[in-house]
Amino acid sequence: MVDAVPALRGTGQAVTVRDAVVVGGGPAGATLAQALAAAGRDVVLVEREAGPHDKVCGEFLSQEAIHYLRLSGLEPGRLGAVPIAEVDVSAGGKRVTCPLPFTAYSLSRRRMDEALIELARGAGSRILRGRSVQGLERCGGFWTARLDDGDTIRAQDAFVATGKHDLRGWKRPPGSQNDLIGLKLHLRLAAGQAAELAGKVELFLFPGGYAGLEPIEAGKVNLCLLIRKDTFRRIGQKWPALLDLIQVFDPHFARRMEGAVPLRDRPLAIANIPYGLVERREDGCWRLGDQAAVIPSFAGEGMSIALHSAALAANCYLHGGTAAEFTRRLRNDLSGQVGRATLLSHLLVQRKAQAALALGARLWPAALGLIASATRIQAAALRTLPVALPDQRRAVPVAPQATAP
Numbered sequence: 001m002v003d004a005v006p007a008l009r010g011t012g013q014a015v016t017v018r019d020a021v022v023v024g025g026g027p028a029g030a031t032l033a034q035a036l037a038a039a040g041r042d043v044v045l046v047e048r049e050a051g052p053h054d055k056v057c058g059e060f061l062s063q064e065a066i067h068y069l070r071l072s073g074l075e076p077g078r079l080g081a082v083p084i085a086e087v088d089v090s091a092g093g094k095r096v097t098c099p100l101p102f103t104a105y106s107l108s109r110r111r112m113d114e115a116l117i118e119l120a121r122g123a124g125s126r127i128l129r130g131r132s133v134q135g136l137e138r139c140g141g142f143w144t145a146r147l148d149d150g151d152t153i154r155a156q157d158a159f160v161a162t163g164k165h166d167l168r169g170w171k172r173p174p175g176s177q178n179d180l181i182g183l184k185l186h187l188r189l190a191a192g193q194a195a196e197l198a199g200k201v202e203l204f205l206f207p208g209g210y211a212g213l214e215p216i217e218a219g220k221v222n223l224c225l226l227i228r229k230d231t232f233r234r235i236g237q238k239w240p241a242l243l244d245l246i247q248v249f250d251p252h253f254a255r256r257m258e259g260a261v262p263l264r265d266r267p268l269a270i271a272n273i274p275y276g277l278v279e280r281r282e283d284g285c286w287r288l289g290d291q292a293a294v295i296p297s298f299a300g301e302g303m304s305i306a307l308h309s310a311a312l313a314a315n316c317y318l319h320g321g322t323a324a325e326f327t328r329r330l331r332n333d334l335s336g337q338v339g340r341a342t343l344l345s346h347l348l349v350q351r352k353a354q355a356a357l358a359l360g361a362r363l364w365p366a367a368l369g370l371i372a373s374a375t376r377i378q379a380a381a382l383r384t385l386p387v388a389l390p391d392q393r394r395a396v397p398v399a400p401q402a403t404a405p
């Protein structure tokens, strides 16, 4: 379903939005657009994908992410999300299982992101789908977003939430770990294997990388992994060769893959991820989610950061705060967590450190829970948000926005 914003029809027209243009409809952008629209602000959200789509992601929702989703009115269980109670770490077939310190969920991004965009629409945000922002600049006190078809949107404030993809002229610094490639594929496991995986996320440490396997909605399973570029190059950059590498190294992974059916021809992939980045630039632009901080996958949870950044930005903005104040506050909330997760991720792709971590986890399984706690958004950051999202919704009634057919 595509909503057209009136007066924007690819004919080089300009439209002025009273308050904000939000670029990118992932969890960060959609949640922010929902909160601002719910508070009565005039907001346009631009999302380049025209409809539901998959993303490279482990699809693991931590307690903090669930907290924010519920504040936005989204109950993951109602979308079919699967509860996850245990983590199982395997290295070369040697395994250790440990209860998670919280109940997590897993849910496909295809479903979750779409539901968040619908919530933004329901709150009164104008949604522009299937068109991308090609340029963003500030001139005469206004931000101008230039769309791929020549139209432009002018707004008082601009929020960049384009996730893994940088806007032209708005490239992020490289981060401290940027030699990893992310890959993801949905599968259907053989019945016995699926039954064994129920309620669990399994992590596999293998030479040059680590993989996560977990059940998602509708009986499907998500396999998502990170591998060092040099290792991937050595095996010819081929997905079957990568699966072979992990299966030969880890008989437990090989067992899981017996009879597994991939649900697309090839995996989705992403490279040049600036892991470890926490944005410092204070140039008047509001950067959210992966544009503000990039935490290594599995070692930390990027979706909770995306949702936290949206809640914090909405609070700051609605209380008259500036983009610079928001950037400082977010950096303060996230620097420690991102630093610890990046250190852990460096260790997770080193052969000797992998062996030491796996041995440590077998001798002291509770350490897995401690590590998971140290790489999450700290409770103090969640508690100190001045206003929760639903309060903003109650505070200002939303006027329905007209949408073109």
Ligand SMILES: Cc1cc2nc3c(=O)[nH]c(=O)nc-3n(C[C@H](O)[C@H](O)[C@H](O)COP(=O)(O)OP(=O)(O)OC[C@H]3O[C@@H](n4cnc5c(N)ncnc54)[C@H](O)[C@@H]3O)c2cc1C
Binding pocket: 023, 024, 025, 026, 027, 028, 029, 046, 047, 048, 049, 055, 056, 057, 058, 059, 060, 061, 062, 065, 131, 132, 133, 134, 161, 162, 163, 164, 165, 167, 182, 183, 224, 225, 226, 270, 273, 288, 289, 290, 291, 297, 298, 300, 301, 302, 303, 304, 306
């Ligand atoms: C391998 C891997 C595994 C991961 N696993 C997990 C996990 O298990 N749990 C977890 O919490 N996090 C995980 N993450 C991190 C998580 O995916 C991100 O942190 C999260 O998606 C960030 O949300 P976002 O809203 O900032 O960006 P995104 O979700 O990337 O959304 C950005 C949106 O902007 C749109 N867009 C981009 N450019 C433009 C443009 N020019 N104009 C208009 N729209 C545009 C895109 O289409 C996209 O929908 C993982 C990441 C990777 C790489």
